[in-house]
Amino acid sequence: MSNIYGKFFLLSQWIVRKIYPSYRVQIHEKVKDPVVYISHHQNLFNPFVIYLWFPKSLRTWILHVFLDRKMCFRQYVDYTFTKRFGMNRTIAKICAYPVSFIISALLKSGKGIPVYRESRKILETFRLSVEALKRGESIAIYPTIDYTNTSNEAKDMYEGYLFIEKYYFKETGKHVHFVPLYVSKNNRLIISDEPIAFQEGEDFSSGQKRIGEYMKNKLQELAKQCGDIE
Incomplete structure (x- = not known):
């Protein structure tokens, strides 16, 4: 998969890498693109x-307001x-104005996929996700319910992202x-476990529950493996 990021994102990434501690990446040998990576949000x-x-480009699910300059401004204010x-609201407006330009431009350059919560437009999120997967692009999703929580422990996560399976399977089989x-953070490490998929003929709700539990358990195991929790 070739690099899909825009010039603004790549320049910003290059600059920040010069000043931010580097992280090693260990991806399980069974992981082959395209896949959907599931991780914590941790604020x-x-x-x-x-x-x-x-090391590879990822299409990240991002709340849609952050991909539009005006909506991004309102979200911050x-x-x-x-x-x-x-x-103070006045100070917030002064700060939000330049930040909204930078963030929306950066995330669009980073090829973020807009997520529309509690709206029928979520179908567009799934459509864009399926198209990305069909092109061989992997996706990153952070479905933590309490996204402000900074704990290393696996917390409750939304499972709606698993509907990608329905649309992808319908189009590709x-x-x-x-x-x-x-x-x-302690080990400066990004690490994955084995991939998991729906089984042939499996009821969707059963598969959704099984994979949702797998994600939570494996993220917890990886945290213990890294020594971040007991």
Whole structure:
């Protein structure tokens, strides 16, 4: 798979790599592109490190507001800077204006896939994901429910991302391979476990539950393997 990132993203990645600690990457030998990597969010830490140090291009699922400059601005003013960080609204607007230009441009250059929560437009998310997989591009998803949690432990995750399987299988007759991907800050390591997929003839709800549990358990195991939790 060739590099799919835009020039702005690649330049930003090159600059940040000069100043941010490097991470080793260990991907299980059974992982073959294209796959869907599943990881914790950890309050942006994991997406940041994986975007920065993963050796191959990834199409990351990103909340759609961050891919549009005006919506990004409103998100920072109405929620991130005011409700989360406690900023005065006027100060929040001053800070959000330049940041919204940079973030939206960076994530679009990073080929993010927009995620539309609680909307029928989520079908567009799945369509773009299937097209990416068909082109041989791998995807990264961070479905942690409490995305602000910074714990190394596997927390509850949404399982809706597994609907990619339905659309991909309908178009290709093949199953999607999902891969747990863990980031260890203490070891400066990005590490995966074996891929998992739906089984032939398996009921979707059963497979969804099985794979969802597999992801949570494997991420927990990787955290223990890295010595990040007991």
